[in-house]
Amino acid sequence: MSEEIYQKLAQTVIDGELEDAQALAKQALELGLEPLDCINKGLTKGIRHVGELFAAGEYYLPELVLSADAMKAALNILEPAMLGGKQQETVGKVVLGTVQGDLHQIGKNLVGSMLTANGFHVIDIGVDIPTSEFIKAIKENNATIVGASALLTTTMMEQKKLIEAIEEAGLREQVKVMVGGAPVNQEYAEQIGADGYAEDAVSAVNLAFRLVDAPK
Amino acid sequence: MIKLQERKASIQPIESKLKINILEDEEIKQINQNTRKVLEEIGVVFPSGKALNILAEVGANVDFNNQVVKIPAHLLDKYLATSPRTYTMAGRRPDLDVNVGNGEGTYYYCSGEAPKIVDFNTGQRRLSVKQDIANHARIADYLPIISLLWPTVSASDKGVTSPLHGLEACFNNTEKHVESESVMDQISARYAVEMAIAISGGEEKLRDRPILSQLLCCIAPLAQDRGGIEAAMVFAKYGIPVGFMSMPTLGLTAPPYPAGALTLAMAETLSGIMLTQIINPGVGNYISVNPGIVDPRTGSYFMGSGIAQITNVAAVQMAHSNGIPVLACHSFGGSQYKLSNWQAGYENFYSHFLAVMAGADMSFGPSGMYEAVSLLDHPRILFDREILRVIDDVTDGIEVNPKTLSFDMIKQIEQTGSYIGHKETAKAYRSIWPWESILYEDGAAEGRKWRDPVEVARETISWILENHKPEPLLEDVKQEVRKIVAAADKDEDLKKEVRGHKKTK
Numbered sequence: 001m002s003e004e005i006y007q008k009l010a011q012t013v014i015d016g017e018l019e020d021a022q023a024l025a026k027q028a029l030e031l032g033l034e035p036l037d038c039i040n041k042g043l044t045k046g047i048r049h050v051g052e053l054f055a056a057g058e059y060y061l062p063e064l065v066l067s068a069d070a071m072k073a074a075l076n077i078l079e080p081a082m083l084g085g086k087q088q089e090t091v092g093k094v095v096l097g098t099v100q101g102d103l104h105q106i107g108k109n110l111v112g113s114m115l116t117a118n119g120f121h122v123i124d125i126g127v128d129i130p131t132s133e134f135i136k137a138i139k140e141n142n143a144t145i146v147g148a149s150a151l152l153t154t155t156m157m158e159q160k161k162l163i164e165a166i167e168e169a170g171l172r173e174q175v176k177v178m179v180g181g182a183p184v185n186q187e188y189a190e191q192i193g194a195d196g197y198a199e200d201a202v203s204a205v206n207l208a209f210r211l212v213d214a215p216k
Numbered sequence: 217m218i219k220l221q222e223r224k225a226s227i228q229p230i231e232s233k234l235k236i237n238i239l240e241d242e243e244i245k246q247i248n249q250n251t252r253k254v255l256e257e258i259g260v261v262f263p264s265g266k267a268l269n270i271l272a273e274v275g276a277n278v279d280f281n282n283q284v285v286k287i288p289a290h291l292l293d294k295y296l297a298t299s300p301r302t303y304t305m306a307g308r309r310p311d312l313d314v315n316v317g318n319g320e321g322t323y324y325y326c327s328g329e330a331p332k333i334v335d336f337n338t339g340q341r342r343l344s345v346k347q348d349i350a351n352h353a354r355i356a357d358y359l360p361i362i363s364l365l366w367p368t369v370s371a372s373d374k375g376v377t378s379p380l381h382g383l384e385a386c387f388n389n390t391e392k393h394v395e396s397e398s399v400m401d402q403i404s405a406r407y408a409v410e411m412a413i414a415i416s417g418g419e420e421k422l423r424d425r426p427i428l429s430q431l432l433c434c435i436a437p438l439a440q441d442r443g444g445i446e447a448a449m450v451f452a453k454y455g456i457p458v459g460f461m462s463m464p465t466l467g468l469t470a471p472p473y474p475a476g477a478l479t480l481a482m483a484e485t486l487s488g489i490m491l492t493q494i495i496n497p498g499v500g501n502y503i504s505v506n507p508g509i510v511d512p513r514t515g516s517y518f519m520g521s522g523i524a525q526i527t528n529v530a531a532v533q534m535a536h537s538n539g540i541p542v543l544a545c546h547s548f549g550g551s552q553y554k555l556s557n558w559q560a561g562y563e564n565f566y567s568h569f570l571a572v573m574a575g576a577d578m579s580f581g582p583s584g585m586y587e588a589v590s591l592l593d594h595p596r597i598l599f600d601r602e603i604l605r606v607i608d609d610v611t612d613g614i615e616v617n618p619k620t621l622s623f624d625m626i627k628q629i630e631q632t633g634s635y636i637g638h639k640e641t642a643k644a645y646r647s648i649w650p651w652e653s654i655l656y657e658d659g660a661a662e663g664r665k666w667r668d669p670v671e672v673a674r675e676t677i678s679w680i681l682e683n684h685k686p687e688p689l690l691e692d693v694k695q696e697v698r699k700i701v702a703a704a705d706k707d708e709d710l711k712k713e714v715r716g717h718k719k720t721k
Contacts, residue, residue: 016639016642057651060642060645060646060649061636061645062636062637062638062639062641062642062645063642065634065636065637066637066638066639066642068637069637103632105632105634106634106636109634109636109637110636113637
């Protein structure tokens with residue numbers, strides 16, 4: 001029975017069926033299944049397959065986002081039921097946000113979906129995020145990567161401020177910094193002391209794997 | 217990326233929601249009247265005793281000394297009336313039939329008969345041989361955008377029977393309809409008919425479902441080719457569709473004005489069609505007008521001008537106004553350009569775009585040609601195909617209905633949200649994004665960098681040549697076809713006929 005539920009959970013993620021994923025997550029809890037197993041043997045398995053389908057060109061971004069949304073919806077039900085101390089299997093924890101003064105979110109959201117689909121645990125803290133909020137999220141989640149997006153030449157300096165704040169908070173050894181956005185490039189990333197720059201969502205995933213030193 | 221997986225041959229005409237008229241009704245009427253006046257008062261040369269006798273018997277005004285036939289309008293229209301607006305150019309399977317004129321859209325040829333090829337392995341130019349025809353037929357068989365094909369190059373290794381070897385190579389490597397434009401004498405035509413009968417399984421079956429057709433080039437201005445018209449008479453007798461192509465060169469073999477050039481083109485093609493209808497009422501015909509101009513500084517032939525292309529597309533309306541289907545457009549590669557020249561792109565695009573919108577029944581399509589259709593390069597066929605892919609998209613127009621107006625989606629996403637994760641977007645992108653393309657290929661490996669389409673095209677052609685296995689002819693049929701071509705090779709009369717040693721009787 002449990003294997004069947006795990007399989008169905010994986011499939012709802014692959015199919016990008018958000019409501020089915022939520023219903024199955026609730027059913028799993030009612031049946032007394034371990035939430036962590038539901039995540040690791042169901043949702044994560046499904047989302048990794050989605051990542052493979054995307055890499056193979058079978059899935060496009062819309063399918064990827066639908067799958068990631070379905071996974072997040074199921075996670076929102078399962079995670080609160082997890083017993084303290086237990087952790088889902090993850091390649092790395094990524095805090096993702098658009099810097100202060102900047103309301104652009106599409107690129108950041110795509111990167112989030114792509115990272116989720118590749119097994120990262122993504123904590124999306126939104127847009128127009130002050131440096132202090134980034135620092136708080138890194139600490140609270142014990143993040144291994146922080147991704148800062150800036151779409152304006154007037155806001156890209158916030159990425160530099162964030163790196164400085166991370167250093168001041170003594171978190172620089174713990175967390176790798178990746179930056180992205182239309183005005184940003186590799187040269188700028190190096191100049192401000194970021195650990196990496198990615199020009200699109202696919203490159204961002206490759207970069208994240210390199211930063212956590214994990215095989216893709 | 218084109219999804220490379222072994223599949224059976226299929227065909228895919230392009231239907232256009234967008235329509236265009238080059239000529240107004242009154243202008244069409246004037247050109248038609250002018251055409252009839254030319255045929256009545258000036259006439260067309262038919263350099264064939266047989267043709268002259270047949271035309272004289274039905275009441276045409278024949279000058280046997282000068283081989284000029286003048287045709288009264290009522291006589292022309294009487295015989296045009298039996299030429300069908302719709303008919304079938306059959307494939308070996310019914311789902312490969314080209315249903316000419318039935319409104320399914322524009323069907324595309326793989327054409328050419330170029331004398332040279334870029335060797336796929338060495339990259340060197342050389343004279344083409346029979347195996348090249350076989351290879352390109354397999355490529356055409358694999359690509360659905362191609363509905364019917366010619367032997368795309370000459371079999372220079374086979375001498376005067378090259379056209380028959382070309383047909384054999386096609387029949388052995390495609391299930392799609394095959395057309396000849398180089399069988400230009402009556403003896404070769406009989407051998408070609410024999411081949412078609414053998415493949416069809418009998419004369420009646422061939423009449424019912426002609427798997428072969430012929431395109432005959434007229435001689436501008438106002439003349440037919442002797443060998444060609446006699447071959448056309450043989451084909452027509454057996455119910456094999458015969459198309460007539462006029463190639464008026466504006467200011468050289470035709471007046472410098474499109475209206476005058478169209479007049480000549482219609483006179484040449486309609487007079488030929490009339491002859492085939494006398495021989496076999498109801499046999500399929502089509503008209504093709506391929507105008508050009510001369511470079512007034514050098515005298516060299518120039519296919520790719522705007523005036524020639526618009527004349528070509530106007531011929532769609534002219535043919536249809538006479539109740540005859542039309543094969544439109546220059547072959548891709550008809551202009552004096554190189555593969556990497558942007559001129560190639562824009563000329564091919566607007567010419568084919570207009571022809572589809574004008575409602576051409578057939579059009580010359582992806583063939584892999586360049587340098588004025590004198591050189592075949594296999595991978596280039598995929599670049600031609602890209603242009604038609606875009607035309608296919610654009611001519612679909614825009615669909616406006618409650619679903620596409622998307623009010624519910626807009627309401628759901630509200631302000632500042634993203635539509636990328638919506639199920640409707642996921643569905644729509646399946647048709648919006650041109651994934652069957654060589655232009656948008658990125659590497660699956662690290663980095664997913666853009667790849668040069670030339671490289672992707674070469675890989676695709678390699679894959680097709682290595683993996684695509686068209687449905688073969690039955691072994692006994694294949695052997696029968698082989699015997700027919702071998703007999704033609706030994707036919708001394710054929711050699712004399714092709715070399716023009718026989719005089720017109």
